[in-house]
Amino acid sequence: MKRKVIGAALTAVLLLLAACTQSPPAEEEGREEEHREEKTDSSYQVLAEQLRTPWSIDLDGDTIYISEREGNIVQIKDGTLSRQSVHTEKPVAHQGEGGFLGFALAPDFQDSGKAFAYHTYDQDGKVMNRLVLLKQEGNQWTESQVFLERIPGSNVHNGGRLAIGPDEMLYVTTGDSGEGELAQNQESLAGKILRLTLDGKIPGDNPTAGSYVYTLGHRNSQGLAWNSDGELYSSEHGPSGTPGGHDEINEITAGNNYGWPEIIGDEQQEGMKTPLYHSSETAIAPSGIAFDEEDYMYVATLRGQKLYRFRPEDASLEAVLEGEGRLRDVKVHDGKTYVITNNTDGRGVPSDQDDRLLVLK
Template identity: 60%
Template sequence: MAMYFKLLAALAAATLAGCFGPGAEPGGAPAPDAHRPADAGDAGTPAAEPYVVLAEKLRAPWAIAFDGETIYVSEREGSVVRVEPDGTATRKPVRLQAGVAASGESGFLGFALAPNFAETKAAYAYHTYEANGAMRNRVVLLEERETEWVELRPLLEGIPGSRIHDGGRIAIGPDGHVYVTTGDAGEEAYAQDRSSLAGKILRLAPDGSVPEDNPFPGSYVYSYGHRNPQGLAWSADGAMYAAEHGPSGRPGGHDEINAIEAGGNYGWPKVYGDENEPGLIAPLYHSGEPPAIAPSGAAMGEDGRLLLATLRGETLFRFDPAALERLEPLLEGEGRLRDVAAKGGFAYVLTNNTDGRGTPGPSDDRLLKVRLP
C-alpha cells in the first residue's frame, strides 16, 4: 500500500539545525536540542515530525556523502558543505585546475568520498568545464584541507558536456571501483557510440586507469545506450541499478530504472519505454507517458528496496526490484528532490529548489532526515 508522510505546515525552519545563509561565512552554531536529528525518532521513540532539517540555505546541492555521522554535500557552484552531527555546517570552496561551468544542468555535480577518506581526506568529483569553446566534463581526485578542497589531479577529462544531459553521479561500487554516469550531452547518437564517453556508465580504477576486467578492452565504458542517468545503487548481493531520465517533449516521460549489466546496451535513442530490439536491455520499470518524474539520486534501503529522489516528480519514491511493483511515494510537498542516501533506517534527502527550475522557499535548499516506514 502506498504510503507517504503528511507534512506539517508549522515547521519553524529558522530554528532548525545546520542553518547558514547564502553569503554567510563558513561555519555555524548548533541548533537547539529540540531539533537535532534524534527527534526523527530514536529506537523506541516515535517521530514528532515527518522529518528534521539537518542543514538549510544550501546552494543548488547535488550529492550526499557520509564519513561516519558527518555528512558532505556538493553544491553546483563549486563548493562542499560539511554538516557535523551537532548541526554545525561549514562551506568550503573547491579549487580546481579547470573552472566550474555552472549553467542549466551543468556544474560541480557528483561527489564521493574515497574509501580511505579518514586517512587521506581524498574524494572523487565530477564537474563541467569549458575547453576550446566547448563544454566538457571531467572526473578529478580532491583533497580536503583546512579552508578549501583542492584538486590533486584529473582522472578523466574530455567527456562531452552541455547545458543539458551531463549525467554526473559518482559512486564507489562494492568492488572498490569508481562508477560515473554521463548523459548524452544533447547529442543522441553519442549514447550508441562506444568510442564516446557520453551516454554511458563508466568504470574507473581508483587511480583513474581502465580496469583490466572492464567489458570492452581499454575502454572506461561499462554500459551504454543511456540518455541521462543520475542515480546509482547496489543491492546487498552486488546487483547494480541505475535511474535515468526519459525523453522530453513528445512523447515524453518514460523515465527508467535499469538493472545494469557489464557491457549492456540500454537502447537510447533506438528504443524507450516498452519498446525493445534484440540485443537491447529493457528497463525494470518506466514511468510511461507524461508527466515525467525525472529521477536523480538513488539509494538502496536496508530492506533491499530502492529509494529514488525525483525532480519533476517532487517525491521520494520506493521501488522493489524483486516485485517490480509501482513506485511507492514516501515524501511529498518539499519541491524538487536531487539526491537520497540511506543509513540506519533513515533516508537523507536533498531538496533542489534553487537550481533555477524550482520555486525556493526562504530556507531552501535543505538536507532532510526522514525515518523510513
C-alpha cells in the same frame, strides 16, 4: 533473496499516482511549478537550510558532505554547517544543468582526505566535463589528480553521478550532452556508465579492453546504487517533447546496451536492453537512488517532486515524502534516510529556507 521490480505493474501504479504530463524539449527535469504548498511535516528533521543548488550527498560517519553546483562542498558536522571552497585546475562552469555535480568520498577518506568529483568546465568555447581527485586541506579542497577530461557536456544532459561499488571500483554516469547518437558511439564517453579503478585506471575486466565504458545507450543517468546482492541499478531521464516521460530504472549488467536513442519504454531491438521499469508518458525525472537494509529502493525525483520507495516483493510504488518540491539525491546511511531538495536550480520555487537537507524519521 534477489528481489526484482516488475516494470509493468510499477507503471500502472505510477499512472494512478500522477497525471500524464510532458516536459518541454531539453528540460526533462520539469518546468517551474506555479506554487508549492508550505507545510510543517513531522516525518522528517531539517539538518541544513539555505544550501545553494545541492547535488550529491556523502557521509563519513556522522559528518555529512554535500556538493553544490556553483562549486562548493558543504560540511555538516556536530550540527554546524561550513561551506568549503573547491579549487580545480579548470574553473567550474555552473550553467544550465552543469556545474559541480557528483561527489564521493574515497574509502580511505579518514586517512587520506581524498574524494572524487565530477564537474562541468569550458574548453575553447565548448562545454565539457571532468573527473578529478580532490584532497581536503583544512576548510578547502584542492584538485590533486585528473582522471578524465573532455567528457562531452552541454547546458543539458551532463550525467554526473559517482558511486563506489562493492567491487571497490568507481562508477560514473555521463549524459548524452543533448546529442543522442553519442550514446551509441563506443568511442565517445557520452551517454555511458564508466568504470574505473580508484586510481583512475581502466580495470582489466571491463567489457571492452582498453575502454572505461561499462554500459552504453544512456540518455541522462543520475542515480547509481547496489542492493545487498551486489546488483547495480541506475535511474535515467527519458525523452522530452512527444513522446515525453519514459523515465527509467535499469538493472545494470556489464557490456549491456540500454537502447537510447534507438528504443524507449517497452520497445525492443536486438542487442538492446529494455528497462526494468519505465514511467510511460508521465515525467518524474528520477535522480539519486539508494537501497535500504531491506533492499527497498528509494528514488528522489525532480519533476515528480516526491521521494518514492519501490517495494519489490509486491511490485508496489509508494511516495514516502512529498510537498517539499524538487528532490535531487537520497542516501541511506546507518539506518537513516537523507534527502536534499533542489528548488534553487532555476526550475523550482524556492522558499526562504531552501535548499534543505532532510533526514526522515
